[in-house]
Amino acid sequence: MDKQFTISRRAVLAGTATLLAAPTVLGARRAAAKSDSVTICNYGGSYQDATVKAVYDPFTQETGIKVNITPFPGLDKIKAMRLTGNVEIDVWSGSGGETASGSKGGFWERLDPALFDVQDLVIKPKSDYVASEAYIQGIAWDPAKYGQGKHPMTFAEFFDLKKFPGRRMARKTTSILEVALLGDGVAPKDIYPLDLNRAFRVLDRIKSNTVWATTNPQTISLLQTGEVDFGVSYANRVNATTGPGGGVPLAFSFAQNLIGDGCLAILKGAPNKENAIKLIAYYLRSEVQARLCNLIALTPVSKRAAAMLSPEIRKWQPDPNNPNNLFFDNDYWADNLDAVSRRFQEWLMT
Secondary structure (H helix, E strand, O other): HHHHHHHHHHHHHHHOOOOOOOOOOOHHHHHOOOOEEEEEEOOOHHHHHHHHHHHHHHHHHHHOOEEEEEOOOOHHHHHHHHHHHEEEEEEOEHHHHHHHHHHHOOOOOOOOOOOOOHEEEOOOOOOOOOEEEEEEEEEEOOOOOOOOOOOOOOOHHHOOOOOOOOEEEEOOHHHHHHHHHHHOOOOOOHHHOOOHHHHHHHHHOOOOOOOEEEOOOHHHHHOOOOOEEEEEEEEHHHHHHHHOOOOOOOEEEEOEEEEEEEEEEEEEOOOOOHHHHHHHHHHOOOOHHHHHHHHHEEEEEEEHHHHHOOOOHHHHOOOOOOOOOOOOOOOHHHHHHHHHHHHHHHHHHH
């Protein structure tokens, strides 16, 4: 793994402006600049509720620009938009690995670093995308059903059906491959490049006993309804169940986690590019970062925002020095996402 990558993400967890785009003479661009809306994709559920409350609505109040939300499309749909010339999304919001893959494919507009207070960001912007938050994956369960010692805490225990019998749940994404290798005893420093044959052998052990969640909110609903016993979910999603209106309260393990960054980018050909620039710049402000993360238990990429986290949300931050944790390698996924995704989908169908 790239040393700078690891250090930057550890800095996020340790908690340790706007420049207008150059004017254009094209009529289409002038029309886009006068638009009063911008469209961003979102994963839905409690995460979407928090982003609306902490980011989108305040942005609209400040700028008058309405934020339209569309379901997360995946890179395949982005490719299709580019091929047909029918770009319906302005701002991409997705995982670091997918965003890096999209960058390699030439999907995103270049971003001027002057948009951001770069000195405040612990993950420096790339040429065409920027990290906006860090998220944590780990084991989740219903504590009313499974008390201390009755549920898995680590990924190795997640794959131990004898010690912890019950139905498993995982998101239908390639991140389960890192989970499988960690569960099979591979040290985090040795995860990349992925040993795919070994990862799929590990997954074979629980395949017949696993329900695959197709959306992030489903990683919560399957646990809350009792359709599964233990699952791999997200700290921010589990945290949302512990507050008012959250439904059945769930628990989350910080004994071992996968840690990745959520990123923002502007699609090439975005119909509202100028408004997209403004939204991304707003998203990275320290006060906006703090407002969002205090609502949904994410980890901010702003140094100043990290100091603004509430005592309760600080309890939902992972230990950056935990040797069991793994930081996703975006560079690996930039080079391998398409091929590995195809193999994963083929495995699911066998």
